[in-house]
Amino acid sequence: MVGGPYYSGNTIEIAANFQIARFVQLVAKPLPNIDILLDHSIATKQYESTELAHPYILFLLATMYNRPEIMQYIATHRLQTCLHRAIALAVLKNKAVAQQRELVAICNEQQSTGWWKNEPLAENWPGSQIATTALIVGILAAQQQKRANKSFSALLRQHQAVAQKTKQLFDSRTEPLRSLALATVNKVCQADKGFEITLLAYFFGQALKSSAHLTNKQYTLLGAASVCGWVAYTIYDDFLDEEGTPVQLPIANIAMRSSLDCFRSALSEDNNFQRYVAHIFTEMDEANAWEVHNCRFTVQTDTIIIIQLPKYGKCTVLATRSFAHALGPMAVLAHHTQSTAKKIRYIEAAFRHYLIARQLSDDIYDWPDDIQAGSASYVVTMILRDMRLQPGTYTLSILLTAMRKQFRHTTMIRTCELALNHVRAARRSFAKYELLQTSNSIYTFLDDLELSLHYSLDQHTKACALVKT
Amino acid sequence: MANNLLEHTLTQAFAALHAVSEDEIQQLSLIDCTLTLSVLPDNNALTGLRSRLAGRLWHQLNPRWIHGGDLGEVFLY
Numbered sequence: 331m332v333g334g335p336y337y338s339g340n341t342i343e344i345a346a347n348f349q350i351a352r353f354v355q356l357v358a359k360p361l362p363n364i365d366i367l368l369d370h371s372i373a374t375k376q377y378e379s380t381e382l383a384h385p386y387i388l389f390l391l392a393t394m395y396n397r398p399e400i401m402q403y404i405a406t407h408r409l410q411t412c413l414h415r416a417i418a419l420a421v422l423k424n425k426a427v428a429q430q431r432e433l434v435a436i437c438n439e440q441q442s443t444g445w446w447k448n449e450p451l452a453e454n455w456p457g458s459q460i461a462t463t464a465l466i467v468g469i470l471a472a473q474q475q476k477r478a479n480k481s482f483s484a485l486l487r488q489h490q491a492v493a494q495k496t497k498q499l500f501d502s503r504t505e506p507l508r509s510l511a512l513a514t515v516n517k518v519c520q521a522d523k524g525f526e527i528t529l530l531a532y533f534f535g536q537a538l539k540s541s542a543h544l545t546n547k548q549y550t551l552l553g554a555a556s557v558c559g560w561v562a563y564t565i566y567d568d569f570l571d572e573e574g575t576p577v578q579l580p581i582a583n584i585a586m587r588s589s590l591d592c593f594r595s596a597l598s599e600d601n602n603f604q605r606y607v608a609h610i611f612t613e614m615d616e617a618n619a620w621e622v623h624n625c626r627f628t629v630q631t632d633t634i635i636i637i638q639l640p641k642y643g644k645c646t647v648l649a650t651r652s653f654a655h656a657l658g659p660m661a662v663l664a665h666h667t668q669s670t671a672k673k674i675r676y677i678e679a680a681f682r683h684y685l686i687a688r689q690l691s692d693d694i695y696d697w698p699d700d701i702q703a704g705s706a707s708y709v710v711t712m713i714l715r716d717m718r719l720q721p722g723t724y725t726l727s728i729l730l731t732a733m734r735k736q737f738r739h740t741t742m743i744r745t746c747e748l749a750l751n752h753v754r755a756a757r758r759s760f761a762k763y764e765l766l767q768t769s770n771s772i773y774t775f776l777d778d779l780e781l782s783l784h785y786s787l788d789q790h791t792k793a794c795a796l797v798k799t
Numbered sequence: 800m801a802n803n804l805l806e807h808t809l810t811q812a813f814a815a816l817h818a819v820s821e822d823e824i825q826q827l828s829l830i831d832c833t834l835t836l837s838v839l840p841d842n843n844a845l846t847g848l849r850s851r852l853a854g855r856l857w858h859q860l861n862p863r864w865i866h867g868g869d870l871g872e873v874f875l876y
Contacts, residue, residue, distance in 0.1 A: 386834070437808040444815030451834070460819060461831040467812045468838035474805055475840075769803050 334364040344371050345452065348390050355394065372397055385413035386451040389465065392421045412439045413449045413462060416469040433473065436466060485525055491546075492528040492553030493519040499554065499588045500581075511581045514561050526775065527560050528553045531658025537770030542666040548596045552658040555592035559654040562586040563614070570622055571703065586611075589654075596661060603664040610653050617651035625711075629704040634726045636719065639711050645752075648689040648708060649682035656681035659772075666765075673763045680759035687752035687779055690745055694786060697737070698730065713741045738794065746787045753780045813844040824855050832856055 335342045336350055344367075351364045372395060391400050401421045404414075405428070412435075419432040440446055446466050451457040493515065500511035522528055531552035535542045544552075565582035568574040593607045624640040642648070656678070663669050663677055693700070693709040700707040706714075713733045753776055760766055760773070816839070827835070836852040839845050 433805065437804050440808055440811060444811035444813075455830065458827060458831045460816070460823065460827060461835050463812060463816065464835040465838050467809065467816065468840055470805060470809055470812075471840035471842065474809060477805075769806065 334361050335367045344376055345387055348387060352390050352394055372400060384452040385417055385449065389417050392417060411449055412436055412446050412466060416466045419473060420469045485529060488532060489525045489528045491550050492557060495550050495554040496557045507580055510577065514581055515557060518557055518560055527556050530556060531662050533771035534659035535662045537766045537772045538666060539765060539767055540668060542662045544662060544665055551592045551596035552661050555589045555596065556658050558585040558589035558592060562589060563654065570618055593661065597665060600664055603661060607657060610657060613650050614654060617647050620647060621651065625706040627704040627706060629726065632726045633723060634729060635723050637721050639714055640706050642708050642711060645686045645708060649685040652685050655685060668765065673765060676759045676762045680756045683752040683756035683759060684776065687749040687756065690749040691779060691783060694745055702726065709741065709745055712745060713737050716740050742790050743787065746783050749783050750780060813842065816848055817844055819848055824851050829859060
């Protein structure tokens with residue numbers, strides 16, 4: 331009959347009609363006649379019959395019909411095999427404990443080869459190990475995605491709380507400073523897609539094996555301190571590069587004081603930490619002064635004067651000038667009962683390696699702009715050193731062409747490898763005293779950075795191969 | 800703990816599925832192949848397997864097979 335229900339020989343098989351209904355639902359509109367048949371079979375609980383109570387049919391039912399009686403049946407019956415458990419996991423809603431139980435049971439049943447044992451999927455369908463594993467993997471991956479979405483929503487709320495707190499700090503200021511400051515804070519927070527500015531302290535707190543016992547309010551204050559520090563130094567950097575806008579300077583000053591206030595409020599009784607914060611900011615200013623003094627070339631239209639190249643040594647200055655970024659996590663560590671001076675030193679060293687790797691990774695892309703602005707960044711310096719360039723006056727456009735060639739030839743690979751070494755050193759230092767969980771957001775930042783460096787190297791290799799052909 | 804367990808389990812499973820050989824794909828029944836393709840998550844590690852499964856279906860589901868094939872291979876009853 332057109333539009334169903336469909337016959338198998340002389341009988342109407344519910345299982346076959348379920349599958350046809352699913353197919354038609356996927357490629358066109360549902361078929362009303364089949365829906366009536368299936369409604370009836372659900373109402374009369376035919377899915378409990380032997381031939382229908384198989385994993386695949388139950389999976390189809392659960393996917394197609396969000397009916398409480400089916401969900402209840404799947405949740406309370408037939409949990410004896412992995413596939414049934416997986417299907418129960420897919421339909422259980424708002425039952426975290428039961429979901430967790432099913433999840434752990436399914437994971438524990440996985441063989442060391444990565445497969446699950448083959449299970450029959452329906453009455454006349456023996457199935458295969460590949461199909462069984464695929465069905466379980468599909469359900470587990472959906473669970474993982476749900477968890478990730480839930481976790482992202484929680485992080486977004488936390489991020490918004492930090493942005494709100496920071497804006498409150500400027501809200502009572504008079505115009506035009508108030509509007510300009512709020513716009514700057516908004517810009518910083520909106521650009522912080524990975525929450526690395528607003529939530530680094532929170533991520534670090536979550537990464538610790540044992541809780542640091544900081545309140546949400548403290549994490550919010552540490553986030554606001556970080557945003558304020560970021561706002562202040564972004565504006566100061568513009569001035570150091572002789573690109574500053576005078577109207578922004580008062581914002582930087584207030585942001586700087588607010589950052590210190592937030593650190594004070596977050597850990598009000600820890601005078602040692604407050605001294606540490608002051609010391610870090612002083613070191614940042616020293617590093618900036620060193621950079622302005624040593625890392626600037628004179629550029630006039632298409633002419634550049636190079637007198638001396640800066641000596642970056644082991645790149646420590648790259649970490650020093652941005653270490654305020656890691657002050658949030660260091661505050662969490664200062665509050666952590668299991669911290670010792672030695673452990674704190676290792677975590678600090680780990681963040682320094684991470685910051686160096688990040689700076690090198692940025693410099694790889696920014697160096698043409700840097701040299702044109704007269705800035706001797708690490709990568710600019712390395713290219714010129716690789717070229718064995720003598721002090722003198724050069725035509726910038728000609729020098730740039732030669733620098734691009736040198737960069738492709740040697741500096742690009744060397745800088746990526748150096749950055750990767752710092753990523754590895756960061757990982758070793760973080761892991762040294764086993765303060766952190768084996769999998770955590772801080773390691774994810776390292777993984778992302780490492781991946782992007784490998785990607786750059788890979789693209790570079792392919793580009794070189796293309797040029798050779 | 801559970802997040803790590805789930806992540807580890809999926810990594811192991813992705814590795815096993817990624818290593819499925821062309822012979823194993825050819826030996827899958829049509830319905831196993833279809834189900835596997837329809838339920839596999841959209842994950843980079845499984846892109847190769849998904850495209851090989853799609854290739855296997857594309858080769859089999861030609862007009863000749865559609866006219867003369869056995870519906871029992873597609874719908875279970």
